[in-house]
Amino acid sequence: xxxxxxxxxxxxxAAFFSSCATSQKHQYDCIEGWISDPRTNCEVHTNxxxxxxxxxxxGGCLGGKAEGQGTIEWYENGRLSxxxxxxxxxGKLEGQGKDEWFxxxxxxxxxxxxxxxxxxxxxxxxKYGNGESYIGEYKYGKKDGKGTYYYVDGSKYEGLxxxxxxxxxxxxxxxxTRGTNIKSxxxxxxxxxxxxxx
Numbered sequence: 001x002x003x004x005x006x007x008x009x010x011x012x013x014a015a016f017f018s019s020c021a022t023s024q025k026h027q028y029d030c031i032e033g034w035i036s037d038p039r040t041n042c043e044v045h046t047n048x049x050x051x052x053x054x055x056x057x058x059g060g061c062l063g064g065k066a067e068g069q070g071t072i073e074w075y076e077n078g079r080l081s082x083x084x085x086x087x088x089x090x091g092k093l094e095g096q097g098k099d100e101w102f103x104x105x106x107x108x109x110x111x112x113x114x115x116x117x118x119x120x121x122x123x124x125x126x127k128y129g130n131g132e133s134y135i136g137e138y139k140y141g142k143k144d145g146k147g148t149y150y151y152v153d154g155s156k157y158e159g160l161x162x163x164x165x166x167x168x169x170x171x172x173x174x175x176x177t178r179g180t181n182i183k184s185x186x187x188x189x190x191x192x193x194x195x196x197x198x
Contacts, residue, residue: 034091042066045091047118047141052077065091079103092118101129113138136161151176 033049036042042061046053059070066072066088074082081104086097093115101109106129113124119141127133136147142164143149149157149166159171 043091044072044088045118046074050076054078059088063090067091076103086115116140 030048032045032047034043035046035049035053035055037044037055037057040057040061041064042057042059043064044055044057044066054075056073056075057066057070058072059066060068062068067090069087070085072082072084073080074084080102082102083100084093084097086093087095094117095115096113097115099109099111101107108129109126111120111124111126113120114122116122120138121140122138123136124138125133125135131152133150134143134147135150136143137145139145143161144163145161146159147161151157154176155174157166157171157173160167
């Protein structure tokens with residue numbers, strides 16, 4: 001009976017990581033490109049170009065590229081999906097900035113922190129639409145370095161991260177405080193997958 005239960009658990013874990021890998025693959029099937037605001041003819045760089053994307057840029061323009069402090073509103077199929085605010089150099093977000101998601105799978109998420117070459121890089125904090133959050137270091141758009149992830153059930157993981165994932169044996173998971181509800185295995189799997197994706 002125990003061996004059968006272990007087999008079921010291992011199959012579930014394998015299926016979970018397979019679904020994470022599939023969703024991650026989709027995330028990185030992107031082509032970099034430039035998008036121009038039709039009102040200003042000022043271009044901004046995107047790490048994931050789509051002909052369905054349009055932008056509204058509010059800020060300076062130097063040599064046809066976004067420059068200085070400003071805000072980009074990203075639209076997908078005519079709907080506001082992301083608002084990016086911060087300092088731009090040659091059309092790319094550099095230094096301190098903020099991303100807010102209004103539509104799509106990351107709806108309700110907010111990231112405030114450092115950017116390099118248009119991606120999260122350095123110290124930052126993310127608050128997710130489901131009530132969870134992360135405070136720590138990022139490298140090339142992924143959690144990397146020291147950081148703490150706070151779960152909606154009151155538990156947290158504090159430790160080292162590499163390439164978007166917690167480093168085994170290099171952190172501490174603190175269980176929820178007494179009286180909080182513990183999520184089901186499916187909810188737990190979802191939030192771990194989400195951590196790996198971002």
